[in-house]
Each structure stands twice: as structure tokens, then as C-alpha cells.
Amino acid sequence: MTERFLITGGLGCVGAWVARTIAQEGNQAVIYDPGTDDVRLRLITTAEERERIRFVPGDVTDVEALMSVIADGGITHVVHLAALQAPYCRDDPVLGAQVNVVGTVAVFEAVAGAAMSSTVAYASSAAAYDPSGRGRPSTLYGVFKLADEGVAEVYARDRGVRSVGLRPACVYGPGRDRGITAAVTEAMVAAGAGRPYRLPFCGRLHLHFAGDVAAAFVAAARSGDPGALVRAMPSEGLVDMRDLVAMLDRLNPGAASWIEIGDSPLPFPEELPGVPLEIPLTSLIDGIHATQRVAVGV
Numbered sequence: 001m002t003e004r005f006l007i008t009g010g011l012g013c014v015g016a017w018v019a020r021t022i023a024q025e026g027n028q029a030v031i032y033d034p035g036t037d038d039v040r041l042r043l044i045t046t047a048e049e050r051e052r053i054r055f056v057p058g059d060v061t062d063v064e065a066l067m068s069v070i071a072d073g074g075i076t077h078v079v080h081l082a083a084l085q086a087p088y089c090r091d092d093p094v095l096g097a098q099v100n101v102v103g104t105v106a107v108f109e110a111v112a113g114a115a116m117s118s119t120v121a122y123a124s125s126a127a128a129y130d131p132s133g134r135g136r137p138s139t140l141y142g143v144f145k146l147a148d149e150g151v152a153e154v155y156a157r158d159r160g161v162r163s164v165g166l167r168p169a170c171v172y173g174p175g176r177d178r179g180i181t182a183a184v185t186e187a188m189v190a191a192g193a194g195r196p197y198r199l200p201f202c203g204r205l206h207l208h209f210a211g212d213v214a215a216a217f218v219a220a221a222r223s224g225d226p227g228a229l230v231r232a233m234p235s236e237g238l239v240d241m242r243d244l245v246a247m248l249d250r251l252n253p254g255a256a257s258w259i260e261i262g263d264s265p266l267p268f269p270e271e272l273p274g275v276p277l278e279i280p281l282t283s284l285i286d287g288i289h290a291t292q293r294v295a296v297g298v
Contacts, residue, residue: 008082021218085178125142206233
């Protein structure tokens with residue numbers, strides 16, 4: 001039977017990669033997003049792949065619209081990615097809460113109302129914790145993501161909705177152009193293009209190639225595990241931003257002279273809480289090559 005995936009926020013970077021992953025398998029993807037700009041999708045998909053991807057404009061807080069899409073589209077799996085990134089939550093906290101928290105409640109309510117038996121895969125974040133990995137988050141974005149994990153727990157207990165929340169730290173790759181950690185992708189592109197760039201932070205981060213993150217969400221949506229699980233996004237290990245620039249310099253001689261590094265680390269834990277989901281990983285060097293090849297053709 002052909003699977004049909006509903007992807008909320010599907011015009012974002014990870015959403016586009018999820019749609020690509022599904023289409024390449026020969027399955028159907030339905031992107032549910034209030035936007036109309038499909039530049040990220042076109043950046044990484046072929047015309048043939050896009051024939052398996054349908055777009056439905058909609059507000060993630062609209063439960064009735066979500067239920068209609070699930071019913072009318074014969075949806076078998078849901079990947080919930082609709083969210084505003086940390087800077088947007090800081091600048092407009094009310095809108096951030098509406099999209100990131102109320103939107104998540106709406107998705108779970110729609111899935112419960114549709115009596116879907118499959119697992120909801122949704123995006124949490126490493127920002128849901130303080131730098132120690134044990135305390136409360138230090139940003140509104142992190143607070144909202146932690147609230148989403150609580151929403152999933154309640155819906156599992158009270159309504160029987162299965163879910164897996166994934167906690168990525170820094171997603172990079174073609175199409176990653178929004179949010180604080182998009183700076184890692186921008187640095188890779190700048191190195192390949194030979195232009196100056198300043199990473200606005202220092203320190204060590206877990207880096208996740210966007211294609212791997214998409215594969216993790218698809219695997220989570222197919223997992224079928226009961227309850228509300230929260231899993232760490234796997235990585236090859238912590239990458240110091242100084243080592244990243246050194247690697248870029250080896251791949252693009254001279255890059256170390258025009259890629260600068262900021263003074264303050266991000267408030268992310270170095271040890272990601274939770275058991276990581278097991279998927280094959282793209283090496284950092286291959287991820288850099290893929291990012292630069294799409295962006296600047298090198």
C-alpha cells in the first residue's frame with residue numbers, strides 16, 4: 001500500500017528534505033504550510049519527485065482543516081515540523097507560542113480525532129534544555145519545545161496517540177537558511193564561494209546533515225512504538241567551530257582567512273539527552289561537499 005505523509009511546515013528546510021525522501025521512495029507527500037515559497041523544495045528535488053508532492057495551504061492551529069487534510073488525503077503518517085525558530089519566538093513571543101505550542105496541540109488533536117494508529121513524528125530540539133542538558137531551557141523557543149514534549153505525553157496517556165519527538169541540535173545542508181544555527185550552513189557556502197563570513201558563535205555543536213534528519217523523521221513516523229518517546233538526533237560527535245573552519249580551509253584553501261568565529265557559544269547541551277535514533281549518517285566532509293555543490297557548484 002502506498003504511504004501518504006502529511007508534513008506540517010513542509011516548505012522549510014527539513015520539511016523539504018522529508019518530502020524529497022518520501023517522493024524518492026515512490027510514496028506520496030502532502031505539504032501543509034501557510035507559505036507559498038517552494039524555493040527549498042525546488043533546490044533539492046527533481047520535477048519527477050515533485051509530481052509525488054502535493055501542497056495544501058493552511059494554518060497549523062486550524063484543527064478542522066488538519067482533520068480534513070488527513071481524511072481527504074488518505075494520510076497514513078504525520079511528520080509535524082511547523083514551527084518558528086528561536087529569533088522569531090524572541091521577537092514575537094505570542095506568535096511563537098501560537099505556532100510552536102498551539103500548533104502542536106492542534107496536530108495531536110487532529111490525529112486523535114481522526115483515530116490514526118500511526119506514530120506522530122514531531123520536532124523537539126536540543127534547545128529544550130540548558131547547556132548542562134539537565135536544567136530548564138534559557139530561551140522561549142526552548143520553553144515552547146519542552147511544552148510540546150509535555151503535550152505529546154498527555155495525548156499518549158489520555159487519547160492513545162503514539163509519538164516520537166526528535167531533538168536535533170544544529171541542522172545544516174542545502175536549504176538551511178533560517179534560524180541561528182543556519183550560520184553553519186552559511187559558513188560552508190561562504191567558504192565555497194570565497195567570500196567573507198562571520199559565524200556568530202563559537203563552541204562545540206552536534207551537526208546533523210538535513211538529509212539524515214529527514215530520514216530520522218520518516219523512520220520515527222514508521223516506528224509504531226507505543227507512548228510518547230523522545231529521542232536524540234544522532235551525530236558523529238561534537239564539532240568545535242574552530243575545527244569546522246579548519247576543515248573548510250582544507251577543502252577551500254584560504255577559507256580560514258575569511259571565515260571568522262564569534263565569541264559566545266550557543267546555550268545547547270554538549271551531551272544530548274535521550275537515546276539517539278539509529279540511522280545511517282552522512283559524514284561531515286560529505287555533508288559539506290553536498291552543501292557547497294548545491295549552493296555554489298563546487
